[in-house]
Amino acid sequence: MTIHRLFIANRGEIALRVIRTARRMGITTVLGVSEADRTSLPTREADEAVLIGPAPSSESYLSIPRVVEAASKAGCDAVHPGYGFLSENAAFARAVAAAGMVFVGPAPETLDKMGDKLEACALALAAGLPVLPGGEVASRGDLHARATETGYPLLLKAVAGGGGRGMRRVDAPGELEAAYDLASAEAEVAFGNGAVYAERFVARGRHVEVQILGDGTSAIHLGTRDCSIQRRFQKLVEEAPAPNLPDVARNGLEQAAVRLARHMNYRGAGTAEFLVDAENFSFYFLELNARIQVEHPVTEAVTGVDLVEQQLLIAMGKQLSLTQDMVRPFGHAIEVRINAEDPDADFRPHPGRVTRAAWPAGEGIRVDSHIASGGEVPPYYDSLIGKLIAIGASREEALTRLSRALGALKIEGLPTTASLHRTIAADPRFAAGGVDSHFLPGILP
Amino acid sequence: MSDTDLPLSPEDVAEIAAILENSPFREIDIATGRFRLRVAKGDGSDAGVTQEWQWAGAGGEVAAVVASAFADDPDAVAAPLPGTFYHAPSPGAPPFVAVGDKVGPDSVIGIVETMKLMNPVHAGRAGTVAEVLAPNATMVAKGQPLIRLS
Known part of the structure; x- marks a missing residue:
């Protein structure tokens, strides 16, 4: 089949990103928007826009009946869910299919398995991948028993989770209950499922992930990304390929990801996330994100592959047109997330108006943003206002371009993470490459 | 469009x-x-x-809750950021504080959900809860009084 009218069930920069590729492919885009996004840039850029509901996401972007009805009424033949919101919701994928439209993403059965982090780990084990000790916390009374198995520090994570929502680090037994309540409440709000599991926390870890593409029969990888610089378990800086990783570790990670994708006949774009020991490079499977990732542009920059286009082609039922040999990554790319948050006040989110947005431009610079001068950052959604990607023939060149771009970037009207990124880009340890998850806490005030 | x-x-x-x-x-x-x-x-x-x-046309409409001037009540615990104010950690759970409860500076008096994050609100000083000012699950502006201590 061919997609003619694509409904975009998302907002912000990723909505804009999907519109761009769809337009290039000759596909008409229909964007579903909430009342808070009526005047947003994606709303103007889409071929058509329809109102799906009030500002709170539970009544708009997270409402399966409203989104499916809007897409159906608009006469769309496919739905792209972007990331976050309903992107990994199996019930949504089924509802889209039941309404006679194509869901641009993996099969609902895959979403079921990957959406349950415990089942995903079981599947990874079956595919021969190493995983961390841990398990579900069935109730509050179950907490301490689980903690005994994992030891301290441990991580509480949302079973339905992703993107750091519903995730808390716990260092001592006294903090366990309070952390559990917050994690569970956050998970409930973000995913409509408050279930939480506990997992051993690896102290000096790097977060390395592998981009995969599968058509249900064959699967390939598009190399690694390093996302070790995170706050509140949300990524701030991502780069491709992962720097200072021995070839044997890199190959091991890439092959493990492909093995998992083949084991489950994966169809779509996905990301296998791993925790890599920063000292001996042993690795553990964490989760498989069955969607496009925020940080996908760094992979696009080094491989030349348009991942959204690949998603759409796979959704049309086409076989992968790429073979593993055709993917020849070249150069290096670093992405920094510019969030409306105050890095000097514990990353407190700061909705409001951007009075001026002067984004960088020029050779080796890509900006994915929905916020222009006068743009509004509503309090209902996440704080990402744009991604700055610097690309070079070498990591050194990418970093030089990043520093220069960060020097030129001006966002006025609200605090952003740009100041922190300038500090990171100027740090000799970051310049050396391969920092672990301790790096960011070490440079924060 | x-x-x-x-x-x-x-x-x-x-x-x-x-x-x-x-x-x-x-x-x-x-x-x-x-x-x-x-x-x-x-x-x-x-x-x-x-x-x-x-x-063209951008920046006309303000969807966000804009903080207005609030009477400076020294006994009030104000919202540190705009968002949805919750009295309890989860729906149906008992509220963090009720009128008459004694609190310390680090006591959590509620949660403000902003941009999908749950931000605990601390009392900031010791006292007794005299009044809960902001209803549960409502949008509050930055600086809006949430509870009053005595």
Whole structure:
């Protein structure tokens, strides 16, 4: 089949990103928007826009009946869910299919398995991948028993989770209950499922992930990304390929990801996330994100592959047109997330108006943003206002371009993470490459 | 919604930036009925180029809750940021505090959910809860009094 009218069930920069590729492919885009996004840039850029509901996401972007009805009424033949919101919701994928439209993403059965982090780990084990000790916390009374198995520090994570929502680090037994309540409440709000599991926390870890593409029969990888610089378990800086990783570790990670994708006949774009020991490079499977990732542009920059286009082609039922040999990554790319948050006040989110947005431009610079001068950052959604990607023939060149771009970037009207990124880009340890998850806490005030 | 008025792709902007960088000019300013784009060199010899977009009609409507002036009540615990105020950690759970409860500076009195994050609100000082001012699950502005202590 061919997609003619694509409904975009998302907002912000990723909505804009999907519109761009769809337009290039000759596909008409229909964007579903909430009342808070009526005047947003994606709303103007889409071929058509329809109102799906009030500002709170539970009544708009997270409402399966409203989104499916809007897409159906608009006469769309496919739905792209972007990331976050309903992107990994199996019930949504089924509802889209039941309404006679194509869901641009993996099969609902895959979403079921990957959406349950415990089942995903079981599947990874079956595919021969190493995983961390841990398990579900069935109730509050179950907490301490689980903690005994994992030891301290441990991580509480949302079973339905992703993107750091519903995730808390716990260092001592006294903090366990309070952390559990917050994690569970956050998970409930973000995913409509408050279930939480506990997992051993690896102290000096790097977060390395592998981009995969599968058509249900064959699967390939598009190399690694390093996302070790995170706050509140949300990524701030991502780069491709992962720097200072021995070839044997890199190959091991890439092959493990492909093995998992083949084991489950994966169809779509996905990301296998791993925790890599920063000292001996042993690795553990964490989760498989069955969607496009925020940080996908760094992979696009080094491989030349348009991942959204690949998603759409796979959704049309086409076989992968790429073979593993055709993917020849070249150069290096670093992405920094510019969030409306105050890095000097514990990353407190700061909705409001951007009075001026002067984004960088020029050779080796890509900006994915929905916020222009006068743009509004509503309090209902996440704080990402744009991604700055610097690309070079070498990591050194990418970093030089990043520093220069960060020097030129001006966002006025609200605090952003740009100041922190300038500090990171100027740090000799970051310049050396391969920092672990301790790096960011070490440079924060 | 888009029309055919001079569509500029990111590739076009990159090309404009390249032309500018290799020229003696400082900036290029393009204005149409839909948008204004200013591509400019920064100050200094090695400053990067920036792109600044302004869209017609943008910035008219403010969807966010804007903090208004609140009477400065020294006994009030104010919202540290705008968002949805919750009395309890989860629906159906008992509230963090009720009238008559004694609290310390680190006591959590509620949660403000902003941009999908649960931000615990601390009392900030010791006292007794005299009144809960903001109803459960309502939007509050930054600085809005949530509870009053005595």
